[in-house]
Amino acid sequence: MPEITAFRAWRYNPEQFGPDLSEMVALPYDVLTAEDKQRLLSRSERNIVAVDLPFVPPKSAGPDHVYAEAAERLNVWREDGTLMVEDEPAIYVYHQIYEHGGKQYTRKKFFARLRLEPFGQGGVFPHEHTFGGPKEDRLKLMQATSFQLSAVFGLYSDPHGAVARLLEPGSRKPDATAELDTVTNRMWAVTDPAIIKAVQQEMSTKPVYIADGHHRYGTALNYRDKRCAAGELPMDHPARFVLVGLCAMEDPGALILPTHRIISGFGDLNVESVLGKLRDGLKLEPAAGTPADFDTILPQTSPYDLAVWVDATKQMFLARFSERGILDQLAPEQSPAWRNLDLAYIHTYLLDELLTRDLLGGSPPTVHYARSGADADNLVRHDKGIALICKACTMEDLRGVSQAGDLMPQKSTFFYPKLATGLVLNPLD
CATH class of the missing domain: 3.30.1760 (Conserved hypothetical protein from pyrococcus furiosus pfu- 392566-001, domain 2)
Incomplete structure (x- = not known):
C-alpha cells in the first residue's frame, strides 16, 4: 500500500516575499501558453514558470541548453535567498478556495512525498493514457535541476475524514497564500512528528488514484530507474519518491467537471x-x-x-x-x-x-x-x-475503472481547480 513521507521542501523565502506568493506561483506547465509565461514573468522574473516551463510550447522537449539554463536559475535562487529550505521535515496542508456554479468550495489537500511504484502496484492507480513528449520534457528538466517542481494530484478514499481532521489548521495563519486565476491558495507547514506519523498510518491502507499528472508520475519513475541504473540508490533516497498533492475523494470541494x-x-x-x-x-x-x-x-x-x-x-x-x-x-x-x-x-x-x-x-x-x-x-x-x-464522470467511475486496471477514454476527467506550482519544490538529492 502507499507510503508517504514528510520532506524538507524548498520554497519562496518569506523573509523576502512575506506570505503572499501571488506573483511567484503558476498553473501547471501543461496548461500554459507562451503568452501565459510572458504574463507571469512580467509580474515577477522570479515566478516559478521561469524554471518549470523552460521551453514552449509545453509538452514538447526542447534543446538541452534551456534545461541547463533553468537549473542555473534555480541554483541562483537557492544561493541568493529567493528560496529557502524547510528546517524540519514537513507535510504541507494545502487548501484551495474557489467558486463554481454560484457556490463557494474549499478543496483540502496536503503535499507530501509518495513512494514510487509501477502503476497498478503498491496501491497507486492511473486512470488515463500518457504520451511520450511531455515525459521527455519533464525528464530533461528533472535531470538538469535535480528537483521536482510540479506536484502530481492524487485522490484517496477517506469517508470519515480522518486525515483532514489530523491536518485541520484551525485558526493558525497560513505560511503561504496566493491568488491565482480567481482561486485562493493557502498552505501550512506541519512539522509535528506525532501528526506526521498519524497521517502516515492513516494513509498506509489507502490506495492512491492519480487524478492529474500522469506524465509527472511516469517521469518520476523513469528518473528513479535511471538513477538506479547509474548506481546503488538507497531505499530512502528522495529519487524513490514523487511530490504529490493528495485529496480525499469525499471532500466536498473535490469536483470533477464534464x-x-x-x-x-x-x-x-x-x-x-x-x-x-x-x-x-x-x-x-x-x-x-x-x-x-x-x-x-x-x-x-x-x-x-x-x-x-x-x-x-x-x-x-x-x-x-x-x-x-x-x-x-x-x-x-x-x-x-x-x-x-x-x-x-x-x-x-x-x-x-x-x-x-x-x-x-x-x-x-x-x-x-x-x-x-x-x-x-x-x-x-x-x-x-x-x-x-x-x-461529469464520478469518483466511483474513476475508482472502479482504475482498480480494474483499465484506462478511461481521452479527456474523461477535468479536475478544477488546478494545483498551484511553486508553493513547495521537492529536492531529489
Whole structure:
C-alpha cells in the first residue's frame, strides 16, 4: 500500500516575499501558453514558470541548453535567498478556495512525498493514457535541476475524514497564500512528528488514484530507474519518491467537471443524416434550450445521459442511451466498470461504430473538446457541427475503472481547480 513521507521542501523565502506568493506561483506547465509565461514573468522574473516551463510550447522537449539554463536559475535562487529550505521535515496542508456554479468550495489537500511504484502496484492507480513528449520534457528538466517542481494530484478514499481532521489548521495563519486565476491558495507547514506519523498510518491502507499528472508520475519513475541504473540508490533516497498533492475523494470541494464533445467533419453528409444515425444508439427527445443552457441543461441528477445540440437547425435534444449492453459485444476485454462509462458508450459505440464505421466509411469525424458551455458554444458554431453535452464522470467511475486496471477514454476527467506550482519544490538529492 502507499507510503508517504514528510520532506524538507524548498520554497519562496518569506523573509523576502512575506506570505503572499501571488506573483511567484503558476498553473501547471501543461496548461500554459507562451503568452501565459510572458504574463507571469512580467509580474515577477522570479515566478516559478521561469524554471518549470523552460521551453514552449509545453509538452514538447526542447534543446538541452534551456534545461541547463533553468537549473542555473534555480541554483541562483537557492544561493541568493529567493528560496529557502524547510528546517524540519514537513507535510504541507494545502487548501484551495474557489467558486463554481454560484457556490463557494474549499478543496483540502496536503503535499507530501509518495513512494514510487509501477502503476497498478503498491496501491497507486492511473486512470488515463500518457504520451511520450511531455515525459521527455519533464525528464530533461528533472535531470538538469535535480528537483521536482510540479506536484502530481492524487485522490484517496477517506469517508470519515480522518486525515483532514489530523491536518485541520484551525485558526493558525497560513505560511503561504496566493491568488491565482480567481482561486485562493493557502498552505501550512506541519512539522509535528506525532501528526506526521498519524497521517502516515492513516494513509498506509489507502490506495492512491492519480487524478492529474500522469506524465509527472511516469517521469518520476523513469528518473528513479535511471538513477538506479547509474548506481546503488538507497531505499530512502528522495529519487524513490514523487511530490504529490493528495485529496480525499469525499471532500466536498473535490469536483470533477464534464468535458463536452463537439463533432464535425462529416464530408458531404448533412447533419440530419448524422443525427439519424445517432438515433440508432440514442433515444432523442426535443427540449427547450439554446447554447446558453449548456452548463445547466444536464445536471448530474438528470435521468438523461446526454444533451445534443445541432447547430445547423438550432435544435436541442435530451437523450438516453438505448443500447447500453452493446459494449459487452464491442469491448468484451474491458471491465464492467469501463463498459458502464458514459464516455465509453459515446466513443466506442456512437462515434467509432455508428458514425465512423457505418456512416463515414471508416473516416472518423473531427472531435473537439470543451470544458465549459461557452467553449462548447464557440466550437459548435465555428465547426458547424453537433455538440454532445456530457455529464461529469464520478469518483466511483474513476475508482472502479482504475482498480480494474483499465484506462478511461481521452479527456474523461477535468479536475478544477488546478494545483498551484511553486508553493513547495521537492529536492531529489
